[in-house]
Amino acid sequence: MYRYDQFDETIVRERVAEFRGQVERRLAGDLSEEEFKPLRLMNGLYLQLHAYMLRVAIPYGTLSSTQLRRLAHIARKYDKGYGHFTTRQNIQFNWPALVDVPDILSDLADVEMHAIQTSGNCIRNVTSDPYAGAAAGEVDDPRIWSEVIRQWSSLHPEFSFLPRKFKIAVTASEEDRAAIKVHDIGLKLYRNETGERGFEVLVGGGLGRTPYIAETVRKFLPEKRLLSYLEAILRVYNRHGRRDNKYKARIKILVAADIVDFRRQVEEEWSKSDRDRLDAPLHELLRIRRCFAPPGFEALSDESSSLIDARRQSRAFDRWVATNIQPHKQAGYAIVNVSLKPIGKPPGDISADQMDAVAELGERYSFDEVRATHEQNLVLPHVKKDDLYSLWQALDAAGLATANIGLVSDIIACPGLDYCDLANARSIPIAQQIAERFADPEEAAGIGELKIKISGCINACGHHHAGHIGILGVDKKGEEFYQITLGGSGAQDASIGAIAGRAFSSNELVGAVDRLIGHYKNNREKGERFLDVYRRLGPETFKEALYADATTD
């Protein structure tokens, strides 16, 4: 993991002191809420429906056990004993008091954390592959470049007042677990024909009101030129992005208006830039790389007889292994997904005690590392197969052994009308209803991979456009209704879902999802996921099934 040196620590401490001063000015009445708003937003502090919400950055989703324990401490001391993992690998606390926020930031700084740029029209916390350094098939650890971007983008003097927020995601694998095609910039590290490492640079993806899949602006960028190229993109955006309409201000609108011209402008800007001065020097790259050296794996046989025995003996454990475990690049190890989607609970929520439990298990079984995923779950990235059964028992005791990763109840949902003052409709209760309908693990496993994503309004924080089944809350004369989109994906086969037709009331929604799944099961061929069948058959038969006996208005 990356560890702060004196310079990183100085910057974060100075930020805490600066914000403490700003809060004091606000509390003393020297700053109005209007004046204070941009300052608190630079520190991840939102004013929500009922209270302030603090969003804490987890750079590229990587946490140590010490850091996770500190988040538990913050949840207990300053909040209501829980936190909420977001779709951008961050964590939110929903009930902090303004007067406490400087102390919270100071507590975070003690463990090398902060809330810088988790909101505002700036470069947001960079996200990456939650299996970084653990999955096979990576050309390098994407966290090295994620950390380079974190430092470069922190308190950037030119790019802190962009037309709109700006999100960068990095992956180093053909399998896209970071949803790079729905980010303002998606970076895919790979090797070209000559074996040189570089980035495919995708720009202009995004969800929200006008969803777009990112376009490739440069097919191959030598990796050492990353920062100068990012500066060129950001400068073109800062100068030419629309500022007259908040809903047309994201870079995707600029790119979609004329991709050829956009590419020309970026290349022209880049050609004039002082690259050797802007790009990260080799000594710095080597310093950061050393932080991400692989942990001390043991030389093990890939087959674990204790794992095989335990799977035979426990049906529940066997099911959990089948859904929540992914192959590791190191023989004898596994990647463990910890579901934060227990049936009937708000997706992504975790109690302080559970945070402590995961921290303890990360320390004991996973080289002190925990990851947050954009699907609002956690990952223990480096677990010995021999340890899986003990780990599962401990997770189960903490209520964290739900075996549903990638299945129908592993739902992404935004906070919705329960918390958010932008929402038209509630999201969490809908997620809960669907999860409860498919609570039978055998049935859910039989359905296979199915990504349901729920947004409480058109801003699409629940990524409904990228759901195999997407659900969007809409307001119809003061009543909550839900529109269904079909066929979206945020992975390497990214696509934007298409609206199926008339919206459903909350009472009708579970039945509607049920009919879609039934139609899929009736038509699937061996190995096909819901999305595969939808793409093979096309939308019409799914629409027929969806509206077969619906009583919509």
Next chain:
Amino acid sequence: MPTLRLTETGIAIDDRRHGEEITLAEWREGVRPEAGRFELSVPNTENIEALADVIRQFAAIILEFPTFQDGRAYSQARILRERLNFQGEIRARGAVLCDQALFMVRAGFDALDIGNGDPDGFKRAIAAYSVFYQPAADKSVPVRDLRAARRVAA
């Protein structure tokens, strides 16, 4: 208008001007400084790079912040300093708030029209950080080079 100026010797507040202000629109209409020192004000929608030959004739360039959220002038200032090597004054005008002052200074501004702003607040804000990650248009040494220097010294 009180102006906060950063100089080699520190921060000063005065209301000095470098002669008469000419807007870019006036310049384009043919207005020319007769002699001596003048200031040019440039809208933030302007491609400053295309003005390379114009700016050299002025002692100060005034860049605009219509609102504090509109950050286009940060790019203009960096291009002026880093690409066009402009050595005169670059002054920020408009929504110039103390909490953005350090970004302005790092982007290459060396004068801020602070209006009714509290000069001490601005001074505090400009001194709030002692180290910076990224190279920009100011004279600070980025953290990565400080790290390298420390290793060499060790």
